[in-house]
Amino acid sequence: MNPRLAHLLLLLYPRPWRERYGVEFEALLQTSHGDLRASANVVWSALCERVFPTPGLKIEQRRFQSWCVRAPWAMFGIAPLVLLAGAWFVALLILWSGWKIFLPGADTPFVPTDGMREFFYFNIGRSLYFGAPILIGWGIGLAAIRQRSKAFWPTVGLVAIALIGGTAQVHASRTVVPVGLGHIRMDFILPHSVQGVPDGLLHALLILSLTLLPWVIWRLQKALYLST
Amino acid sequence: MQYSDPPLLVLASLANGPKHGHAMIEDIVRLCGTRLGPGTLYGAIVRLEQQGWIEPLPPDERRRPYRITAEGVRILRAKLATLRQFTKAGLERLKAL
Numbered sequence: 001m002n003p004r005l006a007h008l009l010l011l012l013y014p015r016p017w018r019e020r021y022g023v024e025f026e027a028l029l030q031t032s033h034g035d036l037r038a039s040a041n042v043v044w045s046a047l048c049e050r051v052f053p054t055p056g057l058k059i060e061q062r063r064f065q066s067w068c069v070r071a072p073w074a075m076f077g078i079a080p081l082v083l084l085a086g087a088w089f090v091a092l093l094i095l096w097s098g099w100k101i102f103l104p105g106a107d108t109p110f111v112p113t114d115g116m117r118e119f120f121y122f123n124i125g126r127s128l129y130f131g132a133p134i135l136i137g138w139g140i141g142l143a144a145i146r147q148r149s150k151a152f153w154p155t156v157g158l159v160a161i162a163l164i165g166g167t168a169q170v171h172a173s174r175t176v177v178p179v180g181l182g183h184i185r186m187d188f189i190l191p192h193s194v195q196g197v198p199d200g201l202l203h204a205l206l207i208l209s210l211t212l213l214p215w216v217i218w219r220l221q222k223a224l225y226l227s228t
Numbered sequence: 229m230q231y232s233d234p235p236l237l238v239l240a241s242l243a244n245g246p247k248h249g250h251a252m253i254e255d256i257v258r259l260c261g262t263r264l265g266p267g268t269l270y271g272a273i274v275r276l277e278q279q280g281w282i283e284p285l286p287p288d289e290r291r292r293p294y295r296i297t298a299e300g301v302r303i304l305r306a307k308l309a310t311l312r313q314f315t316k317a318g319l320e321r322l323k324a325l
Contacts, residue, residue, distance in 0.1 A: 024290060027289075
């Protein structure tokens with residue numbers, strides 16, 4: 001393998017891993033056959049090592065880690081909420097601007113649209129709106145796994161994100177604003193019931209299940225590792 | 229069909245003496261036809277070293293050889309015995325077909 005490519009591939013691994021195995025691994029890469037296959041194999045392995053670091057290898061003392069230890073309530077409780085608020089602000093801005101641009105005469109932006117441009121524009125906002133709680137939840141889970149944090153604050157963060165994501169509702173109307181600019185607001189309620197279980201709670205449980213995926217994969221990987 | 233249990237393959241490869249990464253890959257190809265990727269090989273080496281089943285030797289220039297430990301030999305023996313039992317039972321069932 002090309003020495004330059006071998007060095008670039010090595011950089012994909014976390015620093016503690018490189019400090020321990022870097023020299024010998026780079027030497028191995030330089031003598032490896034099949035550049036493309038070997039490269040794909042290394043990229044995948046490096047990604048796995050970054051997401052699920054080997055237990056026992058010293059973790060870097062980064063500022064992020066120290067914040068996770070010193071103020072877990074801020075890293076796992078407050079920061080995800082701020083991120084979610086930011087993502088939803090952008091999503092609602094897309095909704096509002098799309099309403100103004102593509103549906104100037106409509107009383108609400110929640111109407112079927114014909115054009116491809118409108119379709120893509122509104123779907124960017126929709127994806128951001130529905131995807132943000134799950135992506136932020138994954139972020140909490142991965143950060144907690146990487147930093148070996150205690151479960152309490154990450155759990156609080158995940159449950160809060162799931163509840164907010166499940167109970168949030170967006171309303172839009174032009175009539176409440178006299179000048180006709182259009183008005184978008186969010187409510188957090190448990191509206192309808194499906195056989196006694198509030199609809200929003202089901203949505204929250206779905207978000208929580210999806211956000212717990214990285215943790216479940218990590219536990220499975222750990223179990224496989226111990227049984228090796 | 230290729231057998232693929234990287235930690236077991238690495239242990240089996242080191243059973244006849246210390247080897248560095250490239251020598252292990254070539255030995256495993258000769259042993260069972262499986263060519264481990266470099267990332268997969270080092271994933272297995274890291275785990276085995278963490279578990280104390282193999283240990284590093286002083287580096288030979290940039291390459292570092294590894295050798296199997298006594299605990300690694302015990303584990304390898306147990307795993308191969310299980311595989312032998314499994315193979316024997318499987319082949320006996322095939323005979324009945």
